[in-house]
Amino acid sequence: MQPYAAGLADILLARERLAxxxxxxxxxxxxxxxxxxxxxxxxxxxxxxxxxxxxxxGALNAVLGLSPDQASRGVVTHSSGNFAAALAIAAGxxxxxxxxxxxxxxxxxKVAAVREYGGEVIFCHRSQRAATAEAVRQRTGAAFLxxxxxxxxxxxxxxxxxxxxxxxxALDAVIAPVxxxxxxxxIALAAxxxxxxxxxxxxxxxxxxxxxxxxxxxxxLPQEDPRTLADGLRTxxxxxxxxxxxxxxxxxxxxxxxxxxxAMRMIWERLKVVTEPSGAVALAAAMKLPPQARRVxxxxxxxxxxxxxxxx
Amino acid sequence: MQPYAAGLADILLARERLAxxxxxxxxxxxxxxxxxxxxxxxxxxxxxxxxxxxxxxGALNAVLGLSPDQASRGVVTHSSGNFAAALAIAAGxxxxxxxxxxxxxxxxxKVAAVREYGGEVIFCHRSQRAATAEAVRQRTGAAFLxxxxxxxxxxxxxxxxxxxxxxxxALDAVIAPVxxxxxxxxIALAAxxxxxxxxxxxxxxxxxxxxxxxxxxxxxLPQEDPRTLADGLRTxxxxxxxxxxxxxxxxxxxxxxxxxxxAMRMIWERLKVVTEPSGAVALAAAMKLPPQARRVxxxxxxxxxxxxxxxx
Numbered sequence: 001m002q003p004y005a006a007g008l009a010d011i012l013l014a015r016e017r018l019a020x021x022x023x024x025x026x027x028x029x030x031x032x033x034x035x036x037x038x039x040x041x042x043x044x045x046x047x048x049x050x051x052x053x054x055x056x057x058g059a060l061n062a063v064l065g066l067s068p069d070q071a072s073r074g075v076v077t078h079s080s081g082n083f084a085a086a087l088a089i090a091a092g093x094x095x096x097x098x099x100x101x102x103x104x105x106x107x108x109x110k111v112a113a114v115r116e117y118g119g120e121v122i123f124c125h126r127s128q129r130a131a132t133a134e135a136v137r138q139r140t141g142a143a144f145l146x147x148x149x150x151x152x153x154x155x156x157x158x159x160x161x162x163x164x165x166x167x168x169x170a171l172d173a174v175i176a177p178v179x180x181x182x183x184x185x186x187i188a189l190a191a192x193x194x195x196x197x198x199x200x201x202x203x204x205x206x207x208x209x210x211x212x213x214x215x216x217x218x219x220x221l222p223q224e225d226p227r228t229l230a231d232g233l234r235t236x237x238x239x240x241x242x243x244x245x246x247x248x249x250x251x252x253x254x255x256x257x258x259x260x261x262x263a264m265r266m267i268w269e270r271l272k273v274v275t276e277p278s279g280a281v282a283l284a285a286a287m288k289l290p291p292q293a294r295r296v297x298x299x300x301x302x303x304x305x306x307x308x309x310x311x312x
Numbered sequence: 313m314q315p316y317a318a319g320l321a322d323i324l325l326a327r328e329r330l331a332x333x334x335x336x337x338x339x340x341x342x343x344x345x346x347x348x349x350x351x352x353x354x355x356x357x358x359x360x361x362x363x364x365x366x367x368x369x370g371a372l373n374a375v376l377g378l379s380p381d382q383a384s385r386g387v388v389t390h391s392s393g394n395f396a397a398a399l400a401i402a403a404g405x406x407x408x409x410x411x412x413x414x415x416x417x418x419x420x421x422k423v424a425a426v427r428e429y430g431g432e433v434i435f436c437h438r439s440q441r442a443a444t445a446e447a448v449r450q451r452t453g454a455a456f457l458x459x460x461x462x463x464x465x466x467x468x469x470x471x472x473x474x475x476x477x478x479x480x481x482a483l484d485a486v487i488a489p490v491x492x493x494x495x496x497x498x499i500a501l502a503a504x505x506x507x508x509x510x511x512x513x514x515x516x517x518x519x520x521x522x523x524x525x526x527x528x529x530x531x532x533l534p535q536e537d538p539r540t541l542a543d544g545l546r547t548x549x550x551x552x553x554x555x556x557x558x559x560x561x562x563x564x565x566x567x568x569x570x571x572x573x574x575a576m577r578m579i580w581e582r583l584k585v586v587t588e589p590s591g592a593v594a595l596a597a598a599m600k601l602p603p604q605a606r607r608v609x610x611x612x613x614x615x616x617x618x619x620x621x622x623x624x
Contacts, residue, residue, distance in 0.1 A: 028360055273585070274581075
């Protein structure tokens with residue numbers, strides 16, 4: 001029995017499914033940032049991905065993996081962030097309905113994005129998201145897709161690493177942000193079989209450090225009262241992502257809010273990529289990796305940010 | 313006798329010279345922007361270029377083209393913008409001194425960039441730039457390189473089009489901003505022989521429209537009192553660039569300040585590329601091209617902008 005959510009075969013299948021629709025995102029370098037980091041950094045730029053973040057990889061893999069019968073009834077999720085838009089895009093590609101449960105206080109720009117991509121938004125109180133999604137599922141027969149704690153979603157996120165290995169060979173390490181853990185789990189599962197020598201690091205805000213605490217305690221701990229600018233990383237590890245983070249991630253590196261803003265500014269000023277705070281967390285942590293990590297893949301996870309409310 | 317500053321052979325030679333040091337910049341797409349523009353736009357992203365703009369192409373080609381004897385005495389230019397940093401980088405690559413004459417009121421961040429790249433900054437009053445550069449030339453024996461009105465610089469800028477043609481085949485048109493005209497001249501000269509069917513457009517702020525007025529008048533007119541946010545485009549056409557703009561550029565499309573800011577916002581929000589106002593002018597103009605221009609290469613020329621003073 002396969003002990004983890006996905007294996008290389010699942011990730012290779014995901015890659016085949018995504019290939020006709022998603023082009024590989026560019027890998028960028030900056031000599032200036034390399035000097036400051038004291039190592040060679042290869043930035044995998046998911047802000048340029050469809051929908052502005054890596055989330056489309058998992059969403060589209062999950063949507064394309066549904067049976068025709070199941071797909072015809074659509075998909076449903078609850079998310080106020082990048083997965084909401086990604087699922088709307090993915091459902092649009094397959095030509096099926098997407099029902100997206102969002103909290104009443106979700107940012108207007110996120111709601112507008114889901115609608116622009118053709119998704120149907122259902123509002124509810126923040127505490128009622130899971131129950132509301134379940135009610136929509138029962139009413140419509142739509143398939144529920146979890147934003148991160150779902151094997152097909154994790155396998156989709158793993159495609160990022162396969163691309164990166166082709167674009168930047170001979171990396172020692174890769175570092176990706178961890179919130180719910182879908183991205184870093186997919187990467188770690190891909191690395192396990194495709195690049196076993198590669199060290200996989202997770203980067204986490206100190207203000208939402210359930211992954212670091214869980215790893216230290218050897219058991220999955222909840223995320224209570226997260227406080228970080230990195231709104232995409234306020235969630236907690238799930239049933240599927242926790243064992244991968246526990247066993248296959250070398251270390252969870254935590255960073256302060258100040259380190260996140262410094263990294264975000266560096267990415268905007270030197271790399272010229274519009275990156276959201278969550279997307280900058282991996283660079284903040286990459287600055288503190290052990291010196292053996294000389295050639296490092298750094299995942300900039302997304303770029304959906306309100307220009308009117310930048311932290312600088 | 314060759315009537316223009318450079319031919320395809322010069323541009324191919326430039327490409328060979330630059331290849332070991334400069335990687336091709338990515339070409340990005342946005343379905344959202346395509347919908348708004350009513351056509352297919354392929355963005356050539358020079359903010360990701362070394363030094364943050366296309367200027368390194370021309371600077372490095374000119375520096376590498378100097379004889380060993382001439383090179384040993386260094387290079388000198390006057391510029392308060394992207395060419396200043398580019399020349400410092402280019403000189404550093406060849407291991408020779410770069411003297412950069414800058415006005416006393418040049419932005420501190422631009423001065424710091426030149427120094428970070430190893431250039432020596434000489435300050436003068438804004439009106440004394442040419443005379444000061446000439447004095448430096450006489451004192452040091454350094455070769456004077458003009459920021460745009462110089463054949464080797466124009467040939468270097470032309471390499472952008474050769475890259476773009478490989479990355480986005482079957483374009484109908486390409487549009488690039490025009491200030492002094494080095495970039496659009498290089499592109500037009502490359503297109504003339506490498507892609508004669510391609511229409512080359514120039515994009516210019518209404519507040520600094522010497523190229524549009526010159527083309528309408530059939531003679532080179534000066535640029536007096538330019539007023540535009542697009543600080544890289546306040547210069548006037550030169551002796552070498554004017555004949556190319558006159559004969560080989562289909563049209564100079566002018567845009568308002570409001571159109572520039574709208575385009576800049578679109579690039580940041582949807583394409584996720586940090587682009588300076590001058591860099592956004594080509595998109596502003598691309599929105600207004602005739603409908604026959606269906607597949608258009610849009611040159612985002614640079615991304616060096618102060619985050620503290622964004623127009624939105």
